[in-house]
Amino acid sequence: MKALMSLGALIGVAGLLLLGGMVLDVVPSTYIRLVEGYMPIQMLLEVACYVIGFTGLSYTLNAMGMAIPRFWQGIGFWVFFLLYLKYRMYPPIPFSVRAMYGTVSLVAVFMWVSASEEDWQKFKQPIMNVLDAQTGGNRLLRYLYLVLLPILIGGFSFNAMMPKSEEPIELRTVHPAPPASTKVHGKTYTLQTSQNPYRVNPEGKYDQEFSNANIVEQGMGRLMKPNANPWDDKNQGYLKYVREGGEIFYQNCHFCHGDNLNGRGLHAFAFNPIPANFTDPGTIAQLQETFIFWRVSKGGIGLPNEGFPWASVMPPWEQHLTVDEIWKVVLFEYWHTGYYPRTWD
């Protein structure tokens, strides 16, 4: 038990040092990478690790006779969590969201310290001590609070009232509701019934199972299946079209969506909204192939208002590509990210 707790303590100290380094900008916050697409679960795991570490740390300090009072433990944990959100999380979370998390964690800390009457007494004892001011130190503290609190609160409100020019927060719907049908190059496509004409097996039949068997493998790197190289000249059907789609992608799309389809292309930094990251499980993996066909054909200008058509630089690709080329690009995007398009059933 003791050994286990010491190990916990070690984890706690190491974690605190790491976070401290990030706060002071000694350790970059990318030191331990947050893996794209898995950030939330990774964050929960990390916080769980910290909690285990703190339990161990508190136990060990207790055993060494240097117990930290419950009051400071509560405050310490809350402060830790706020710092963690601000300095560890990447991409950064906006203040409004951090404030929400902060409030929730404050409630959690209160529930923890007030779990039993005894705990609650222990927690509020230091506050009462300062209020009663029985000792010299506490009396000093009390006067300090008397003076500092009004100054601090006044200062904060002054800061809040000072006119500022912060970026207005604008919330955009990334996947707005699609129309029932869309007309591209003079032909109408019903989104519910249309199929990608290039998702075919070597015999030329629509075959989702065949194509699913040949997409790249999930996992680090998302590499192609060893015997499914789109650059093999002998390919017929699906893989041949993947390659043709790739050629179109790398002549037209990667400038924004990036060489790895992660939305980090050459021009991406200049644009807002930022280009979609197809490797994120929340984009094309969640959508039907016909939805992508509609979005690609009509581009930013064809979005409903909740999708910010005025700001999106996504081209209406019907101006640049043929229908066949658009279907091939869609095919390639699913192949390269290793996702299946969602089906209607």
Added chain:
Amino acid sequence: MMDSITQKAGIIAAVAFGVVLVSSAGYSSVSAQGLPEGFKKGDLSPEPSADMIEAGKRVYFTKCVWCHGVDGAGDGPGADRLWPRPRNFNQGTFKIRHTASGELPLFDAKKPIAGQNDLFETVTHGLPGSAMPPWEGILSEEQRLQVLSFVTTQLVKDRKFTDKQSETQTILQLADLKPKPATDESKKRGSELIVEKKCVECHGMEGRGDGNAFNLKDDWGFSIQPANWHKCWNFRGSRQDPYNVANIFRTFSTGVNGTPMPSFADNTTVDERWDIANFVSSLCERDTLGNPLPIDPLTDKPKINFVIPSDLVEGEIPADIEHEAWQKAPKRIVAMGGQITHKPRNFVNRIDDMWVRSLYNDKYIVYLLEWDDRTKSVAEGKLPWAPTQVNIDVKEQDPKTGEEGSIAAKQNNYTLYNDAVAIETAVKWKELPAPIKPRYLFGTNDQFPMDIVKWEADGSLRAFKGTGWDKDFEERDNYEEAMKLVKSEWKNGRWYVMIQRPVGNKKDQDYDEDTFFEVGQYIPTVFFAWDGHNGDAGRKMAVSAFYYTFMNPPVPQETYIYPVVIAVGVVLLEGWVLTRRANRKKGKTL
């Protein structure tokens, strides 16, 4: 006994002599072996295993082939719309190295160690300023080493990384060389050395890459431009650490293979190279306090703030950039990308950022725009279209090399048009519920148009109304007289343009065409830029995202009153809590 002592002494003396010899070899400018200062001979790395090469092929054909091509000749499907072009591996010519000029770069499939494995670092950190992304976090370390094993053994065809007959490794000992502190004295010496060593002939008098900018070619005959020292985040060798002088020191010591950039190892001492590196690094854009700009790790470019604050000045807005008001005005970087939404698309935009400042008074608002452009371009003769025309005959680049209109064939060979810049602001932006705006590219329609103020290098300043991306501009009557071109100057690779326009109001101006600039409001603003030397005209241009012009209001009186009231309230509250506690202790209840 005696013998052994003399023997020992002899050995010690010999060792000491050896140490002196070796150490002096390391620190003279050119050693006995003919090595430049700071370099040491190294061994060639062993050949990667067949397994690594085979595994690397799989990585290559998933990720790299699209730009670098099936044979690694830098001719994949994506190659021809990229500038700089993807690397042709066949010749074994690599830019960023720790090895002497002309040598192969460091690569060892078993040692992914920073500073000892050039190619691994290139794949890990990418080549900023080009389309080569950082592969860290996408490919595992193992996968990066695998793909390099494949590239170095199968796609480098003219040279062999393991051939002791033809290849040598003379390695810059960067880890052992202590950087010289960037003192004023060191930077001053650096600034003299870049003239003496003729750096300025290509990189320009201010280091904006504008000297001899368009006569340089790489080993494959493609046009190539010298680096702009003011944008260190675009240095290919910056390794995602752009303000680190060691990266500049390395590039300067080893040269950039395949380009006209030579190695300066033979004609500079290590000390001189640090001075130059310190000076070059000091030129990179910094904030007002002289600190490096914060870099966004998602883009490896400076972080962007979409609000352009405008400060109030009393009386006339100064025309002199050195004036205190301009020096104090907050400066914002505006990122620019190619216009790739509608034809003709601009895949290679030469202008990738712009610095914007703004001041206003009761009548006017002035924008100061500064951007780097290697050439001053003014069209000769009359342009074949009217200034209002948007749908003009400019072809977009074809996707294949060698085609008449391809980038490779056209680079530096375009018809010369005017350099130009435009500020576009939303008209009637208050009528649209936030965040809705007119479309960024020349407005939505007649109902929600854009107010466009365009300056061209021929000295013209015009005002237009834009009613859609494919609609020709409507010229505005009389408005040009209300505007003023306060300044326009091209100097050493940078344009400085100051444009003044009325803030507008309902009484004097046209509500349907003018943007009214209201204090304390977020006014949607977009910037466009054209590089006349790049054949930019019409929709072939660089565009920004939506920014906001925000005219800082004077501080209202309440800001000083309310906090005091609140503080007094807190004092009263404190008194109440303390009294209550004291009464309770005494057993009294209220």
